[in-house]
Amino acid sequence: MRHIAIIGSGPAGYYSAEAAQKKYGDDVTVDIIDRLPVPFGLIRTGVAPDHQSIKAVSRRYEKTALGENVHFVGNVTVGTDVSIEELRSLYDAVILATGAPNDRPLTIAGSELPGVIGSAAFVGWYNGHPDFADLNPPLDGKSIVVIGNGNVALDVARILSKTEDEFAGSDIVAHALDQLRHSKIEKITFLGRRGPYQIAMTPKELGELGHLDRAVPIAASEDFPAEEEDAALEPGVRKSVGHLRSFLPNSGEETGKPIAIEFDFFAMPVAIEGDGKVEKIIVEKTQLDDEMRAQATGETYSLDCSVVISCIGYRTPPIDNVPYDEGQGRFANVDGRISPGLYCVGWARRGPTGTIGTNKPDGFAIIETVAEDIGDGGGKAGRDGLNKLFNDRAVEAVTFRDWKKIEEAEVANARIGAPREKFTDIEAMIAARKP
Structure with a gap:
């Protein structure tokens, strides 16, 4: 035996x-x-x-x-x-x-501030993991930044954006549903170090963003190559890029939906700032080298936010x-x-x-x-x-x-x-x- x-x-x-x-x-x-x-x-x-x-x-x-x-x-x-x-x-x-x-650590200045949350903790919170049931994320601010361009980042943004009715049939836990019900979120921004062609979000999951009751996904045309270049992509990536292109003409004002989900490509977080809590994130623009690796350009800007959720991998x-x-x-x-x-x-x-x-x-x-x-x-x-x-x-x-x-x-x-x-x-x- x-x-x-x-x-x-x-x-x-x-x-x-x-x-x-x-x-x-x-x-x-x-x-x-x-x-x-x-x-x-x-x-x-x-x-x-x-x-x-x-x-x-x-x-x-x-x-x-x-x-x-x-x-x-x-x-x-x-x-x-x-x-x-x-x-x-x-x-x-x-x-x-x-x-x-375990979350892969976010190793930038300010990552220890209250309001910086790893995806393992945040996903565990809305899924009822005992380790994270008491997380109590601060959802009373207007803007959230999600670092990452994979399916976990997508899940996080979708859960943050849904109405209570859209959770029918799900097993989201009561404490998360109640807190989401009272959230004040108006904008969710994805930060991705590379561009649309390097996105790790899969087509089915990405397509769901286009059918949310109160949220509209928005991408910027200047981040995209000419559309005819899409033909050279692998089929799955091409479908994902197709979804992203469908997000180009949208805006929260045009649709009347109260939450905007913005894709910020070629964007690398370099620091998080705030007085005792998250108040803004400093972002550096990137460009791709010949091997499609993101390289810093030295150009920075800031995004106001009250929460940063890091979806950069696990250990x-x-x-x-x-x-x-x-x-x-x-x-x-x-x-x-x-x-x-x-x-x-x-x-x-x-x-x-x-x-x-x-x-x-x-x-x-x-x-x-x-x-x-x-x-x-x-x-x-x-x-x-x-x-x-x-x-x-x-x-x-x-x-x-x-x-x-x-x-x-x-x-x-x-x-x-x-x-x-x-x-x-x-x-x-x-x-x-x-x-």
């Missing part, structure tokens, strides 16, 4: 568990360990609440989780409740599927005694192998790149690597050993059956039209699993 522990219950973790089931059948046990009492990682706390069709992939993970040889072990912190060394002594393979939940948090690549913000590995018996998968392996679906081939590939290393297994204790350790330490692990009780309570607490009202407090989650 082979015993595998997977740290992290997001897409990479569950795809790896599914791969292990298909590879070994009944000759494997898989324990999926998570710090939170609830599974599914970024599907629950990262995917935008108004993108319920994407969240539906969790049904596939639930099928895996209900297999007799897969066990969800929630409410367990690796490094506190159990160490990596202890897990390696109990399991033939330990796979780190912890994702990249995997290090774990004691696990080799770490500081430059890449991920575990040091070769094709997912850290060392025989210790592996990483998903964003913890490759950094925050790719879609949810990218994690499927990644998970199946890592199980092939595991198979090369562990053979038939080494007669380790696996789940029985972990349960004994938890009993000795009075660790109260949460099972998948417990999670289903938590989920039932969230569904029962939902406002009209919403699929659930998430618990945002770990103690409340734990209490909900008990009769």
Whole structure:
């Protein structure tokens, strides 16, 4: 019998568990360990609440989780409740599927001012992550700057712009919906170091901006090459640029919509200023060199704002005694192998790149690597050993059956039209699993 522990219950973790089931059948046990009492990682706390069709992939993970040889072990912190060394002594393979939940730091002057928020924190706030439920972002100002030109930046701007009616059918948490309901936002500005041709926003998500009830997206014609040059772009980028071009003639005055979403290309933030809080951001114009890298021009200007949300990427948090690549913000590995018996998968392996679906081939590939290393297994204790350790330490692990009780309570607490009202407090989650 082979015993595998997977740290992290997001897409990479569950795809790896599914791969292990298909590879070994009944000759494997898989324990999926998570710090939170609830599974599914970024599907629950990262995917935008108004993108319920994407969240539906969790049904596939639930099928895996209900297999007799897969066990969800929630409410367990690796490094506190159990160490990596202890897990390696109990399991033939330990796979780190912890994702990249930490914000890449914004390293400019003034980034420590109140009102500067990382996207992990802001997304976690409106998605009900317990770590960020008390964020209380200051949404009483008129202008917000969003740094970044990717889909996370898009999610942030869309959520900030929507009316309450537009959240029908979503699982945005009540505290965020209430605060958004009373926001005073009139302008949201995207800052992107490069131009429209280098945008990382995907067509479907970008197109949503053009259909918001109270917000209008605006791009500036001087940022664009001649339209005939679009033909040389990759199809996906060409579609995104097409959406951006459709935003050229719009303005808040012409449409009557009260919120303007402005695209500020070739714009690099260099400092944030304010007296005890964010009041403005200093921006330097850029230009592209021959390798399409943004270069500073020396020309600066300022934008008044009360909030700056940084959507510039994520990092995997290090774990004691696990080799770490500081430059890449991920575990040091070769094709997912850290060392025989210790592996990483998903964003913890490759950094925050790719879609949810990218994690499927990644998970199946890592199980092939595991198979090369562990053979038939080494007669380790696996789940029985972990349960004994938890009993000795009075660790109260949460099972998948417990999670289903938590989920039932969230569904029962939902406002009209919403699929659930998430618990945002770990103690409340734990209490909900008990009769």
